[in-house]
Amino acid sequence: MKVSIERSALLKAMSQAQSVVERRNTIPILANVLIEAEGNDISFRATDLDIEVVDKVSGMVERAGATTVGAHTLHEIVRKLPDGAMVELSDDGTSGRLDVIAGRSNFSLATLPREDFPVMATSEYACNFAAPAAVLRRLFDKSKFAISTEETRYYLNGVYMHASDGDNGKVLRCVATDGHRLARIDAPLPDGAADLPGVIVPRKTVGEMRKLLEDDDMEIAVSVSETKIRFATPEITLTSKVIDGSFPDYTRVIPQGNTRRMEVDAAEFAQAVDRVSTVSSERSRAVKLTMEEDRLVLSVNAPDSGAAEEEVVVAYGDERLEIGFNAKYLLEIAGQVDRENAVFMFNSSGDPTLMREGNDESAVYVVMPMRV
Template structure:
C-alpha cells in the first residue's frame, strides 16, 4: 500500500474513526484502525464489536492495499503534523510497519494482520429512509439527556426510535427515560420509514451519531433492522447493534390530566435554578418551587452550606402549590427549550410534572418530583 493524502482530510477521517475505539482492550486488534486504499480514496474502519465507523477520504493512491495501526497513536501523530502537510503512508506488507512521512517527519508504526480485523457483518435492513441532519439532530439531542446509566436496566441505556401515532397521524419518535425523567420527541415521518421496526439505539451510538449531524444541508440515509441500525452520508457510515430488549410502555407515565399551568421564561428559569442550587454541594439537592398567583419562589435549603431563594414573575393562575425537584433534572430539561417560554403542567406535589415548549407538543418532558 502506498498513498499520499492532505493532512486536514486525513485528520478529519481518522478523528471520527478512532473515537469509537475503546481505550482499554483485551483484544489487541480492536485498538487498531483498518486502513484500506483503492482507486482514488482511502477508507478508515474502526470498531468495538458493537459499533463500526467507516470514514472515506480522497487520496492519491499509487499502490492499493490495506493495513491496521493503533488508532490513538496514529491520530495523535496526524494531529501534531503541521497544517497543510502532505502525508505519505506506505506499507510493504513484509516489515510489519506502516511508514508515515510528512515533510521532515517520519514514523514507523507497528501493524497487525489485516485479516484479524473484525468487519461487522452486513445486514438485511427492513426499512431504509432519508432524513435531513437537523431533524435527526433534534430527535436525539433533545432526548439523550434522559438515557439511563443504570446497567441493570440495560433496555433503558439508549434512545427508543420508532414510528408512533400522534393526534391521528404517524410520526418518527425518539424516547428516553431513566425512571426519574422522560423525553419524548416527535418529527414528521420520512418517506419510506412507515414499516420501520422500533429499535433502542445505544448511548455510545447516539454520541457518535452526533458527529455526522453537524452539517445542516446534509441528508442522512437511515437503515433499520431488528438487530442493527445504520446511518450513512457520502463520507461516513456508522453501523451499530441495537439493544436487545423491550422498551417499557412509556405512555403510561406521561400524565394526561395535569391542569395547573405555569408559564415561565425558559432562560430566566434555568439561570435562577442554577443560582439557587449553588449553595448545595450535591447537585441532586431538591429545589423547592412555591407557586402563587403570577409568582414563583425557587429555594434550596442545605443545612451544611446555607440556603438560597429567588423570586420570578411568571404566568400562573391556579391554587397555591409547593413541589420539589432534583436541581440537575430541572436544569437539563430547561436547557432543552428552544422557544422563549417553558410550560409546566402540574397535578399535585406528589405526581409527575409535564413540561413542553410553549404550545408545541412535539417535544414533551416528564419529571418526577422529590419530597421537600
C-alpha cells in the same frame, strides 16, 4: 500500499475512528484502524464489535493495498502535524511496519495483518429511509440527556426510536428515560419509515452518530433491522448493534390530567435554579418551587450549608402549590427549550410534572418530583 492524503482530511477520518476504538482492549486488533486503498478512495474502518465506522477519504493512491495500525497513535501523530501538510502512508506488506511521512517528520508504526480485522456482518435491513441531518439531530439531541446510566436496566441505556401515532398523524419518535425524567421528541415521518421496527439506539452510538449530523443540508440514509441500525452519508457509514431488550410502555408515564399551568421564561428560570441550587447539598440538590398568583419562589434549605431564595415572574393562575425537584433534572430539561418560554403542567406535589416548549406539542418532557 502507498497513499498520500491532505492532513485535515486524514485528521477528520482518524478522529471519527479513534473515538469508536476503546482505550483499553484485551483483543489487540480492536485497538487498530483498518486502512484500505483502492482507486482514488482510501477508507478507514474502526470497530469495538458493537459499532463500526467506515470513513472514505479522497487521496492519491500510488499502490493499492490494506493494513491495520494503532488508531490512537496515528490520530495523535496526525493531530500534531502542521496544517496543510501532505501525509504519506506506506507499507511494503512484509515488514509489519507502516511508514508515516510528512515534510521532515518520519514515523514507523507497528501493524497487524488486515486478515485479523473483524468486519461487522452485513444485515438485511427491513426499513430504509432518508432524513435531513437537522431533523435527526433535534430528535437525538433533545432526548439523549434522559438516557439512563444504570447498567442493570440496560434497556434504558439508549434512545428508543420508532414510528408512532402523533396528534397530527404518523411521526418518527425518539424517547429516553431513566425513571426520574423522560423526553419524547417527534418529527414528521419520512417516506419509507412507516414499517420502522422500534429499536433502542445505544448511548455510545448516539454520541458517534451525532458527529455525522453537523451539516444541516445533508440527507442521512438510515437503515434499520431487528438487530442493527446504520446511518450513512456519502463519506461515512456508521453501523451499530441495537440494544436487545424491550423498551417499557412510556405512554403510561406521561400525565394526561395535569391542569395547573405555569409559563416562564426558560433562560431566566434556568439561571434562577442554578443560582439557588449553589447552596444545596450535592447528594440531594433539591429545589422547592412555590407557586401562587403570577409568582414563583425558588428556594433551597440545606441545614449544613445554608439557604437561598429567589423570586421569578411567571404566568400562573391556579391555587398555591409547593413542589420539589432535583435541580440537575430541572436544569437539563430547561436547557432543551429553544423557544423563549417553557410551559409546566402540574397536578399535585406528588405527581409527575409535564413540560413543553411554548405551544409546541412535538417535544414533551416529564420529571418526577422530590420530597422537600
